[in-house]
Amino acid sequence: LAASLGWIASVHEDIKLFGIFAKEIGVSDDRFSIIEEEYYKLIGSLEYMITLSETLRLNVTPEVAKDGLNAAKRAIFASDRESGIRGVRFNILDLGILRSSLRDIVMAIEKELRGRRSYSLEPAILPYYDALGMFSETLDKFPASSREDIEHAGKCIAFGEGTAAVFHLMRAMEAIVSGIVALGGLSANPDKEWGKLLSDIGRHTESLPQSNPQEKALRNRWSACHKNLYHVKQA
């Protein structure tokens, strides 16, 4: 953005030199306002400013840049007979519009960005910002609200809001606990306090058969889940 603005500012000076100034001292009309290469840079820069300022949802800057772009697009291509250099010529009205557009873009963008605050996230923290990506499909088994809370927990971590992140994680955990209850086909009410839920899960675990290795493995996983939840509850 800064580079683009800097370049626009320098072109602004060029136009003044080759355009207005040339006309004022009565240089022949064969001369052009700016060379072709600079013209395309100008068009590209204005288009970039429009895209960028629209992406940033600025209100005034894109309109100012569009005025300039429209004026610039009305330029007439010409080439210098002696040197063969190609360029474009602006009519006096469009040159005025273009010049004020270039001057106003700088002012508009400064004014509009002054009311903004921008944040930058370091690459190491980015996975937390896109927290669901860290969970892949494992969350599909649990209620949608838990996905939402985990997503927000990650965003809170990315922005350094530890307490808010833990708050979201606890809410996600509550939804996940409801999911466990549903998963085990338990009749327990997931709105119960955690202690009661834990008793229900404990009873369910105890009731599971263990007559073959598969059954034993499942029972062990339920037992581990019970233990994990107990630790979370204590925390």
Added chain:
Amino acid sequence: TYTTEEAKQVFDSTRAFVRELATL
């Protein structure tokens, strides 16, 4: 009050827990 580092630990534990649960 939790620091970001503590919140990260809770987050990572939750993730490990969920991954384990998904196998139930």
